Amino acid sequence: MPDTTERRPYHHGNLRTDLLDAAERSLRAHGAEQLSLRDLARDVGVSHAAPRRHFADRRALLDALAESGFTRLGEQLRAAVNEIGDEHDLPARLLAFASAYVLFATENAALTELMNSSKHRPGATAVTEAAAAAFGQISDLIEDGQERGELEGDDPEETGLIIYATVLGITSMLNSGMIEPARLEGLVGTAVTQFLRGARPAEPR
Amino acid sequence: MPDTTERRPYHHGNLRTDLLDAAERSLRAHGAEQLSLRDLARDVGVSHAAPRRHFADRRALLDALAESGFTRLGEQLRAAVNEIGDEHDLPARLLAFASAYVLFATENAALTELMNSSKHRPGATAVTEAAAAAFGQISDLIEDGQERGELEGDDPEETGLIIYATVLGITSMLNSGMIEPARLEGLVGTAVTQFLRGARPAEPR
DNA sequence: CACAAAAGTAGACACTAGCAACATTGTTGT
DNA sequence: ACAACAATGTTGCTAGTGTCTACTTTTGTG
Numbered sequence: 001m002p003d004t005t006e007r008r009p010y011h012h013g014n015l016r017t018d019l020l021d022a023a024e025r026s027l028r029a030h031g032a033e034q035l036s037l038r039d040l041a042r043d044v045g046v047s048h049a050a051p052r053r054h055f056a057d058r059r060a061l062l063d064a065l066a067e068s069g070f071t072r073l074g075e076q077l078r079a080a081v082n083e084i085g086d087e088h089d090l091p092a093r094l095l096a097f098a099s100a101y102v103l104f105a106t107e108n109a110a111l112t113e114l115m116n117s118s119k120h121r122p123g124a125t126a127v128t129e130a131a132a133a134a135f136g137q138i139s140d141l142i143e144d145g146q147e148r149g150e151l152e153g154d155d156p157e158e159t160g161l162i163i164y165a166t167v168l169g170i171t172s173m174l175n176s177g178m179i180e181p182a183r184l185e186g187l188v189g190t191a192v193t194q195f196l197r198g199a200r201p202a203e204p205r
Numbered sequence: 206m207p208d209t210t211e212r213r214p215y216h217h218g219n220l221r222t223d224l225l226d227a228a229e230r231s232l233r234a235h236g237a238e239q240l241s242l243r244d245l246a247r248d249v250g251v252s253h254a255a256p257r258r259h260f261a262d263r264r265a266l267l268d269a270l271a272e273s274g275f276t277r278l279g280e281q282l283r284a285a286v287n288e289i290g291d292e293h294d295l296p297a298r299l300l301a302f303a304s305a306y307v308l309f310a311t312e313n314a315a316l317t318e319l320m321n322s323s324k325h326r327p328g329a330t331a332v333t334e335a336a337a338a339a340f341g342q343i344s345d346l347i348e349d350g351q352e353r354g355e356l357e358g359d360d361p362e363e364t365g366l367i368i369y370a371t372v373l374g375i376t377s378m379l380n381s382g383m384i385e386p387a388r389l390e391g392l393v394g395t396a397v398t399q400f401l402r403g404a405r406p407a408e409p410r
Numbered sequence: 411c412a413c414a415a416a417a418g419t420a421g422a423c424a425c426t427a428g429c430a431a432c433a434t435t436g437t438t439g440t
Numbered sequence: 441a442c443a444a445c446a447a448t449g450t451t452g453c454t455a456g457t458g459t460c461t462a463c464t465t466t467t468g469t470g
Contacts, residue, residue, distance in 0.1 A: 015417080015418085033238070036457065038456080038458080049418075049419065050419075052460090053418070117381070118381045119238060128382065131381075132383075135383070158388070162392070162396050165373075165374030165396070168374035169371055169372070169375075169377070172321055173373065177333065186363070187366060187367070190359075190364075190367065198398075220449090242428095243425085243427080253426095254450070254451080254452095255448075259448090262428085263428095415467085416466080421463100422459105422460085422462105423458105423459090424457100424458095426456080427455095428453105429452105429455105431451090433448100434450090437447090438444090439444090440444105
């Protein structure tokens with residue numbers, strides 16, 4: 001008679017990804033501060049020191065989480081922007097970008113906070129690279145808009161930083177409870193239109 | 206012969222404020238995550254359980270820190286805005302506000318991150334009130350601008366939220382290493398001017 | 411097929427937050 | 441003046457954590 005307790009093999013198989021999955025669940029449920037390596041090990045059914053083979057450190061795991069968050073965010077942003085058929089409809093694309101960002105941030109509040117937190121491993125280039133990749137998309141939008149004369153042609157990166165900062169700030173205020181979710185859509189809309197008006201070349205009088 | 210070891214009285218006298226001071230030093234040096242109640246107790250020269258008489262919880266202390274941070278920020282913002290003599294020079298006042306915020310955030314990076322973090326005690330009304338008070342100032346500026354016709358008259362709070370969000374986002378990007386301090390001044394300047402252009406009533410054509 | 415590398419385990423250390431029971435000091439009503 | 445009480449500190453405990461080292465099992469490879 002085989003014992004009912006499904007004998008797990010000595011080697012887990014794909015512990016690293018399973019740990020990351022468990023970590024994301026824990027993050028969603030209790031926040032980054034509460035996340036415990038030993039807890040994750042228990043969840044996955046492995047000894048308390050096993051995670052150390054895959055993550056040198058608690059922080060290393062959090063960084064990996066942040067990194068995967070940025071790549072996922074990047075994908076969602078890309079998809080949202082590309083859904084706007086007209087490749088040169090800057091207002092629509094910007095709005096799609098901003099809305100997608102805000103959506104991601106609301107659906108992954110704790111993860112977003114972790115991603116934007118300043119306390120990453122000093123040598124964690126992977127996470128900053130992933131962040132830059134996600135952000136870089138808006139530079140492309142802006143650059144295109146400047147080339148077509150819809151935006152002031154100063155510094156494409158600076159202009160991109162500003163709208164990105166606005167969206168970032170909105171989500172930060174949302175997740176810290178300063179604004180209610182209901183106001184979100186309107187807020188993002190006016191933020192984008194105001195930005196476009198503000199960054200547009202001055203009307204000839 | 207009195208012993209050299211300055212015999213501390215049983216009662217510390219003002220343990221609460223001393224703890225907060227030590228906490229702020231620790232925050233500045235090692236960040237909120239590293240902050241340990243027992244460490245603070247040692248710093249101040251008191252037993253490990255003494256802080257509990259003044260802060261129910263580690264989080265309670267962090268909340269108190271955040272609250273005092275908001276009131277200090279509010280004072281600095283008020284001072285900066287009032288330094289602009291002309292009471293109705295909206296651009297100058299907005300720029301002063303934004304610059305003061307960014308200055309505070311750079312000089313108190315870890316504290317700012319703590320203040321804007323979402324993980325406050327659910328019933329911590331004091332910190333949200335302090336935050337609202339600091340933020341409320343910009344509403345006054347905006348309202349005045351709208352009354353004088355320099356800004357679109359829609360929703361004063363929404364307009365205020367947007368510029369506030371932008372400044373918030375800029376500091377967040379700064380403290381997470383996305384932008385270098387050197388670019389800060391220029392970034393804030395164009396953010397404010399663009400905002401003013403974008404929120405201004407449409408020019409009659 | 412031996413044997414080194416990879417992956418998981420067990421135990422220990424130093425540290426933390428939070429709790430309870432006790433000690434000391436201030437304060438206050440009579 | 442002083443007893444009672446509240447406020448404040450202290451010591452000792454529990455349960456939990458991250459990280460380290462040494463050991464065991466598996467896997468892959470020359």
